[in-house]
Amino acid sequence: MKKYSSYSQKSSAYRSNSSYSSRSTRRLEKNAKKHIIWIILGLIVFGYIMITYIGPYLVGGLTFFNRYKEVEKGVNVVEDTAVAPPVLNIPYEATNTATINVKGFATSDAKVEIYVGNDLKDTIGADFDGSFNADIPLVDGTNAIYGKTILNNKSSLPSKAIRVEFSDMKPKLDITEPNDNLEIKGGDRKIKVSGITDPETNVTVNGAYVIVNNEGKFSTELNINEGDNQVIIQAINDFGSNTTVQKAVKYVP
Numbered sequence: 001m002k003k004y005s006s007y008s009q010k011s012s013a014y015r016s017n018s019s020y021s022s023r024s025t026r027r028l029e030k031n032a033k034k035h036i037i038w039i040i041l042g043l044i045v046f047g048y049i050m051i052t053y054i055g056p057y058l059v060g061g062l063t064f065f066n067r068y069k070e071v072e073k074g075v076n077v078v079e080d081t082a083v084a085p086p087v088l089n090i091p092y093e094a095t096n097t098a099t100i101n102v103k104g105f106a107t108s109d110a111k112v113e114i115y116v117g118n119d120l121k122d123t124i125g126a127d128f129d130g131s132f133n134a135d136i137p138l139v140d141g142t143n144a145i146y147g148k149t150i151l152n153n154k155s156s157l158p159s160k161a162i163r164v165e166f167s168d169m170k171p172k173l174d175i176t177e178p179n180d181n182l183e184i185k186g187g188d189r190k191i192k193v194s195g196i197t198d199p200e201t202n203v204t205v206n207g208a209y210v211i212v213n214n215e216g217k218f219s220t221e222l223n224i225n226e227g228d229n230q231v232i233i234q235a236i237n238d239f240g241s242n243t244t245v246q247k248a249v250k251y252v253p
Helices: 002-073
Strands: 087-089 099-105 111-116 119-125 131-137 141-151 162-166 173-177 182-185 190-197 202-205 208-210 217-223 227-236 242-252
Touching (some): 173 242, 190 202, 208 217
Antiparallel strands (some): 202 208
């Protein structure tokens, strides 16, 4: 009976240990499955973050790097306030010439871009002392001329624009007195010179300026000599264009 009882106890212990081992294995397997599931979920979340948030920054950084390389190659020019704009020298505000000579100073050995409005007209190199000059074509009317300094693939801000008016139209000049080939006999050696031109136009008679009113009318008296006289009337507008009329007058005592 004792032997049987001992065997029975051993058998019960074996079954108990087997049952415990089986439960431990199942628990380990269950934990392993949970661990795998958490790893998969973590990978999904990481992939989502990479695609949604981190990816664009990486692409943006690569784009910036490519831009930097393009600038170094001279493909693009970036604007930099540290680069000083050129100083343009245009001594007049109006002209009748379709091409204007622009002079100025910039950073030594830099390039200078000259613009009229939004149009780039010329790119020139500054000398070792910074001086430059360029012949720039104009358009009829108002021309806003400015420049930019280009140095090491960086551009300055635009310089202050200088406005230049261009027109090659000659001023009107109609002479009402004297008639051409006028002959005067006796009396005072004076004649009346009068006419009409465009308002705000300068008029000279034999080199002397006369007053022009708001309507463009003018009148003056001119002393003449005995014999043949040439009366030269000239109208000059703000653009430098002029119209000249000559009248022949003879004085006979």
